[in-house]
Amino acid sequence: MSATTAPVWTKTRQQPGALARLFDNKAFLIIVCLAPAVGLLMTFLTYPLGLGIWLAFTDTTIGRPGIWVGIENFEFLMEDPIFLNSVFYSVFYTAVATFGKFGLGLWLALLLNQHLPMKSLLRAIILLPWIVPTVLSAIAFWWIYDPQFSIISYLSMKMGLTEGPIDFINTAWPARWSLIFANIWRGIPFVAISLLAGLQTISPSLYEAALLDGATPWQRFRHITFPMLMPILAIVMTFSIIFTFTDFQLVYAITRGGPVNSTHLMATLAFQRGIPGGQLGEGAAIAVAMIPFLVFATLFSYFGLARRKWQQGESND
Amino acid sequence: MANLITRRETIAAAGAVAAAATGGAAQAQIATQPATAPNLPIERGATLRMLRPVRFVQPDEDVWRANCQRFAQANGIEVRVDFVGWEDITQQTAVTANTGAGPDIIVGFDAGPHLFAEKIHDLTDVATYLGQKYGGWRPLANAYGRRGDRWISLPFGASGGPAIWRTSTLREAGFESVPDDHAGFLRLCQALKRINKPAGFALGNAVGDGNAFANWLVWSFGGSLTDEQGAVSINSPQTVAALNYLRELYQTFVPGTLAWGDISNNRAYAAGECHLTQNGVSLYFSMLNDPALRHIAEDTQMTPMPKGTLNAVPNAGLTLNAMVFRHSRFPNAAKALLTFLMETEQYDPWLQANIGYWSQPLNAYAASATWTKDPKISVFRDTMNNPFWNGYKGPIVEGSVAATADYVMVQMCAAVASGQATPQAAAAEAERRAQRYFRRR
Numbered sequence: 001m002s003a004t005t006a007p008v009w010t011k012t013r014q015q016p017g018a019l020a021r022l023f024d025n026k027a028f029l030i031i032v033c034l035a036p037a038v039g040l041l042m043t044f045l046t047y048p049l050g051l052g053i054w055l056a057f058t059d060t061t062i063g064r065p066g067i068w069v070g071i072e073n074f075e076f077l078m079e080d081p082i083f084l085n086s087v088f089y090s091v092f093y094t095a096v097a098t099f100g101k102f103g104l105g106l107w108l109a110l111l112l113n114q115h116l117p118m119k120s121l122l123r124a125i126i127l128l129p130w131i132v133p134t135v136l137s138a139i140a141f142w143w144i145y146d147p148q149f150s151i152i153s154y155l156s157m158k159m160g161l162t163e164g165p166i167d168f169i170n171t172a173w174p175a176r177w178s179l180i181f182a183n184i185w186r187g188i189p190f191v192a193i194s195l196l197a198g199l200q201t202i203s204p205s206l207y208e209a210a211l212l213d214g215a216t217p218w219q220r221f222r223h224i225t226f227p228m229l230m231p232i233l234a235i236v237m238t239f240s241i242i243f244t245f246t247d248f249q250l251v252y253a254i255t256r257g258g259p260v261n262s263t264h265l266m267a268t269l270a271f272q273r274g275i276p277g278g279q280l281g282e283g284a285a286i287a288v289a290m291i292p293f294l295v296f297a298t299l300f301s302y303f304g305l306a307r308r309k310w311q312q313g314e315s316n317d
Numbered sequence: 318m319a320n321l322i323t324r325r326e327t328i329a330a331a332g333a334v335a336a337a338a339t340g341g342a343a344q345a346q347i348a349t350q351p352a353t354a355p356n357l358p359i360e361r362g363a364t365l366r367m368l369r370p371v372r373f374v375q376p377d378e379d380v381w382r383a384n385c386q387r388f389a390q391a392n393g394i395e396v397r398v399d400f401v402g403w404e405d406i407t408q409q410t411a412v413t414a415n416t417g418a419g420p421d422i423i424v425g426f427d428a429g430p431h432l433f434a435e436k437i438h439d440l441t442d443v444a445t446y447l448g449q450k451y452g453g454w455r456p457l458a459n460a461y462g463r464r465g466d467r468w469i470s471l472p473f474g475a476s477g478g479p480a481i482w483r484t485s486t487l488r489e490a491g492f493e494s495v496p497d498d499h500a501g502f503l504r505l506c507q508a509l510k511r512i513n514k515p516a517g518f519a520l521g522n523a524v525g526d527g528n529a530f531a532n533w534l535v536w537s538f539g540g541s542l543t544d545e546q547g548a549v550s551i552n553s554p555q556t557v558a559a560l561n562y563l564r565e566l567y568q569t570f571v572p573g574t575l576a577w578g579d580i581s582n583n584r585a586y587a588a589g590e591c592h593l594t595q596n597g598v599s600l601y602f603s604m605l606n607d608p609a610l611r612h613i614a615e616d617t618q619m620t621p622m623p624k625g626t627l628n629a630v631p632n633a634g635l636t637l638n639a640m641v642f643r644h645s646r647f648p649n650a651a652k653a654l655l656t657f658l659m660e661t662e663q664y665d666p667w668l669q670a671n672i673g674y675w676s677q678p679l680n681a682y683a684a685s686a687t688w689t690k691d692p693k694i695s696v697f698r699d700t701m702n703n704p705f706w707n708g709y710k711g712p713i714v715e716g717s718v719a720a721t722a723d724y725v726m727v728q729m730c731a732a733v734a735s736g737q738a739t740p741q742a743a744a745a746e747a748e749r750r751a752q753r754y755f756r757r758r
Binding site for chain 2: 257
């Protein structure tokens with residue numbers, strides 16, 4: 001090594017390589033970083049949704065690819081009493097079950113928010129119906145509602161309350177109410193625990209101030225608890241409506257849409273027509289017909305319940 | 318239908334397999350006619366994959382696998398058999414057919430192969446040979462195996478749905494057996510109701526039992542979903558007569574039949590809540606193998622459902638129906654395997670291993686020892702002699718499969734039984750729905 005060849009010092013910085021420049025490019029980076037996410041979304045969300053919508057406009061069956069038939073499927077469905085009944089029951093089921101879940105869930109949340117002995121254990125127990133896989137609880141309810149072997153019928157006959165077995169799912173209206181009851185039972189924990197979380201974020205100082213002003217318990221609930229819960233209530237309700245409207249497992253496991261199609265939800269009817277019935281196009285059309293309802297429910301919850309006025313008092317714009 | 322497999326059943330049936338394997342004499346009685354087997358040179362290095370619905374009893378699977386292995390060894394090829402759940406077989410067949418990949422052979426149910434007629438091999442040569450050799454195909458096999466005048470699939474057996482009843486109860490009600498006419502059948506059910514040991518038939522969304530009962534009701538009055546040309550014919554005076562009859566018959570049923578699924582009548586019968594119903598042989602065997610229920614099994618008798626106004630038993634057995642896909646690279650091997658499985662040395666032991674769950678599609682096997690072991694199951698021997706199929710009496714098309722799967726007939730009956738619709742209105746509604754499924758495309 002001789003010291004005669006000293007390194008030549010250059011003023012300008014070495015021009016970065018093409019690759020480095022590429023990675024310095026903001027547009028390129030955005031594309032590269034987003035590509036995996038967009039790819040996943042396109043593959044697993046957009047493609048199936050798009051395919052479903054496309055199928056709804058064809059007469060595809062399980063045995064063969066279909067041809068484009070325009071809105072023929074929807075025209076048929078508009079005159080199909082079974083479909084119209086499923087629309088009615090889906091809306092009815094969602095409305096009643098949501099009302100029940102929120103009424104009882106809020107009540108339960110308020111109770112759990114009190115200082116109770118073994119509070120944590122109680123809260124864990126409350127979550128059980130939500131943790132158990134729906135199919136399992138559906139099968140339990142299926143036994144509870146069984147025309148021959150229902151435990152409730154058995155007890156009521158033993159105690160002399162009824163002469164024969166109770167009709168839970170053998171006729172249309174009892175079957176509808178039985179399913180709604182099962183859905184409420186299953187949905188309460190989710191609502192109660194979510195609202196409980198909301199309750200615990202409300203500052204105790206608000207209640208103290210209200211107490212000093214001599215507010216009654218009802219006034220405290222109406223003017224503090226309820227408005228402060230509104231944001232989380234809106235989100236939980238949106239989720240709950242979507243889950244209830246698209247419910248499938250309870251109905252399919254307990255009644256399969258019977259008796260005589262009276263308890264078909266749009267989701268179960270779409271499955272029944274599409275997969276066992278083999279009419280993929282028609283099944284897809286029923287599923288697509290659910291979208292407007294879901295969009296409406298979401299918008300209603302979002303814009304209706306999440307308004308600032310509702311949350312922070314009438315005068316706050 | 319319950320798929321109950323007990324250890325005892327398994328052991329007992331395994332013994333039966335061993336007996337069948339050692340005693341060659343049991344096979345000698347299957348009479349054959351001279352016939353020339355089609356020339357099917359097996360492709361060198363062939364590998365076959367077969368998909369089949371799961372077994373009723375363990376020996377079914379064991380014998381089936383052993384038969385396939387023998388074929389594989391004799392021809393120096395590979396055969397793999399997979400068993401899948403009953404509910405999944407149609408969907409898996411659809412995926413196989415639409416993607417052109419997957420098993421070479423699928424054993425599906427009933428009219429399944431007709432959905433994929435363009436995607437499967439013609440089996441006329443094999444079916445003709447087997448028919449000649451074994452005394453001809455039975456009517457149900459002809460219905461499900463053929464499309465026009467060619468064979469598209471090989472039926473392997475069917476499981477029927479006779480009336481199943483308690484001997485002691487019928488005697489108590491003053492009947493020795495189930496009458497073969499409508500009026501007598503109604504009188505029997507009324508008598509059973511009076512002694513508080515009622516009959517019950519599934520009217521809920523039960524693919525097997527619900528359709529079996531609804532089909533029986535309509536067919537036995539001479540009604541049908543479609544006519545010979547395949548036009549929808551459900552809205553007929555015969556159907557209305559059947560539904561009027563159902564209104565009276567339903568009064569005698571045990572409560573809750575509108576909510577019954579496939580398993581409900583099994584449970585109600587085993588619990589002694591229901592004393593006359595319609596079911597496959599599984600109910601009898603599940604009770605026979607349960608010490609607590611054995612006395613009910615011994616008191617049980619199975620006879621065909623009443624013929625009503627017809628000369629044949631209005632019942633379409635659940636049929637195993639094998640198809641060979643065109644995408645298979647080894648069609649000769651696949652066809653040869655199916656032929657091999659239908660030959661006496663393989664088929665008779667398999668039939669016997671199934672102890673009556675499946676009934677033969679070829680006449681000669683009616684002489685199998687299967688049908689002499691237990692006189693009670695001899696009612697299943699002629700399951701495939703009944704000239705009725707799902708979607709009767711038109712040619713089998715997509716609509717026949719779809720209308721059955723979508724409970725068109727069942728719900729027509731249930732609507733009348735529940736009082737939701739008059740017979741006329743229910744028949745008209747069924748016609749509306751059926752026309753949608755049978756529309757020309």
